[in-house]
Amino acid sequence: MSDGDGNRYRVEEIVAAVTLCMALLFVATPLGREHLQRSRVQECQAQRYETERAEAAYLLEKRAASRDFAALIAAKLLPREPSCPAGGAYIWLRRQPRPLLGCSIHYAPATVQEDDHPIYTNEFDGLSGLTILSGSWNTENGVLASRPGGENRLTFGETVWKDYEIRVNALLTRGDGYGIYYRADGRPDISGYCFQYHPGGGNKFLVRRVSGGVEQYPLQYAGMPAGFAIYNQGHEISIAVRGDRHTVKIDDRTVLDFSDAAFASGGGGFQTRGRSEAYFDALSVRQR
Secondary structure (H helix, E strand, O other), X not given: OOHHHHHHHHHHHHHHHHHHHHHHHHHHOHHHHHHHHHHHHHHHHHHHXXXXXXXXXXXXXXXXXXXXXXXXXXXXXXXXXXXXXXXXXXXXXXXOOOOEEEEOOOOOHHHHHHHOOOOEEEOOOOOOOOEEEEOOEEEEOOEEEEOOOOEEEEEEOOOOOXXXXXXXXXXXXXXXXXEEEEEEOOOOOOOXXXXXXEHHHOOEEEEEEEEOOEEOOOOEEEEOOOOOOOOOOOEEEEEEEEOOEEEEEEOOEEEEEEEOOOOOOOEEEEEEEOOOEEEEEEEEEEEO
16 A cells, blocks of 8 residues: 555544544534434434324224234334334324324323314214215224225215314225315215325326316326335325315325315215225314
8 A cells, every 4th residue: 555545544534533523522512412302303203103104004904903013013014113212112192093102202292182182083883973975885893995886975074164184094905096075065966175096097196176076177186106005005194174275195294285265164075986995994083
C-alpha cells in the first residue's frame, strides 16, 4: 500500500470518528433527545398499526382472535413480533370491533376515548340494525355476507348523520368488487355517495354519486398499488366525511381525498353485484 493510500484511509477514519462524535453530541442535546424521542414514538406507532391491521385480518379470516403475535406471524399476516424501540410493553386493549394495541410508554389515552364512543356499531350477530333493500344477505360467526347474483344492497344508521367516519373490515374472495354507501338516504332507489373497491373496473378505488339508484361518473378514483392483495385478504376501510371533505383510507393509508357537497347527510350501507362475494366485519361509525 502506498503512502497516498494510507493517508486516504487515515482521513476516512478521522471523518468517520468526527461524524460519530457529532452524532453523539447531538443526541446529548435537548434538541437531539427530542428528535430521538419523536422517532421512537413514530416507530412504536407504526408497529402498533401494523399489528392491529394484522389482527383485523386474522379476525376476518379465522372468525376468532389470535392467541398471540406468533399466531399472526404463522398466518403470514405479520412479518415479525412487534417491539417498542423504547422498551415499552404491548398489550391488547380491545380486539373487536376494531383491534387496538396499547403500549406502556407511548399509548395515547385520547385514542381510547374517541374509539370507545361510537354512534353506531354492529358485530353482525344477526341482521338487527340493518335494512335490506335488495338481494340476499346473511350473517355467520359475526361476519356479514351477500350471496352472489343480482344487485345486493342494504343500509344502516340514520339519515340525519352528517359528519362521521365509517370503519369496517372487508374481504373480497371473487368478483368485480363491493361498495360502501355513506350519506345515503336509505331508500330502495338509493341516493348518496358510494365508495367502490373495484378490481372489475381496472383495479381501482373510487367514489361515485348515486342518484335514484343510478351510479354517476366517479368523482375521484385511484389505482390499486402494485402488489396490493385484492382477493382473499382482509382490509380495513375508513371513510370519513366532514362538511364537503371526503377522505378514504385503506389499511390506514389515504387513497382518496377530495371535496363534494352534493349530499349533506345520510346513513351508511353495503353493495355487491353479480358474482362478487364479499364479507364485512367489525363495523363502527364515529362522529367527526
